Amino acid sequence: MAASTAAAASSGATPKLSIGQVLQRLGAEHPELTPSKIRFLEEQGLVHPARTEKGYRKYSDQDVQRIRVVLALQRDHYLPLKVIGEYLDAVDRGENPKVPGATSPARAKGEAAASAGLGILETGLELRRDELLQRSGASRDLLEAAHTAGLIARAMRYGEDELVLLTTLVELDGSGIQPRHLRPYRSAAQHDLGLVERAITPLKRGKDAEASARAQEKADELATALERVRSALLRQGLRDRRG
Known part of the structure; x- marks a missing residue:
């Protein structure tokens, strides 16, 4: 089927x-x-x-x-x-392949944790603090530093965004980039949020579910575009320094 x-x-x-x-x-x-x-x-x-x-x-x-x-x-x-x-x-291609074999739930969870740093998100994810630390590979000190820097809010449960962020912080910490160094990113994100909110305001005037979905779709598209701008500017700066 x-x-x-x-x-x-x-x-x-x-x-x-x-x-x-x-x-x-x-x-x-x-x-x-x-x-x-x-x-x-x-x-x-x-x-x-x-x-x-x-x-x-x-x-x-x-x-x-x-x-x-x-x-x-x-x-x-x-x-x-x-x-x-x-x-x-x-x-x-018109072939008739077999459905790939099932993977054990334990292995699947491990693959999901490894994928978190690559942006492969698990919708509806809810993690306790200890689960967040285990899946991200972060230490308690690193999570506390992320809280202090305002990158991750303290909560009873954490979702996919927090998992991806903390997994990335682990990677950055290995290169000497600590959460306190990333405080400006929080401010930049708030600035970008303001830009997106202003852009989608006309789309939010409708009261139906479709209007809400259009506004959300546009918001996500704008967020992706702003990420591309930041990435391009960073690469541009690196290229200019090499030159």
């Missing part, structure tokens, strides 16, 4: 669904699904929505089926997205 639904995803049905409508269709089956997760699947090349003239994503029924297949393979077989992508690529 997975193969047949994935193969159908390559057909040419007219894209018509917004990201909010996709969530409505799949939310009961996959309550952990979020707009960010759907966009991430697109970034990984697992789904290819059409775009309107204004740049909004539009999904066909086959796109929805493809997302359903990906989520089912993750949930039921504990497969990483790379393996799922290879499986779907084979289906798209």
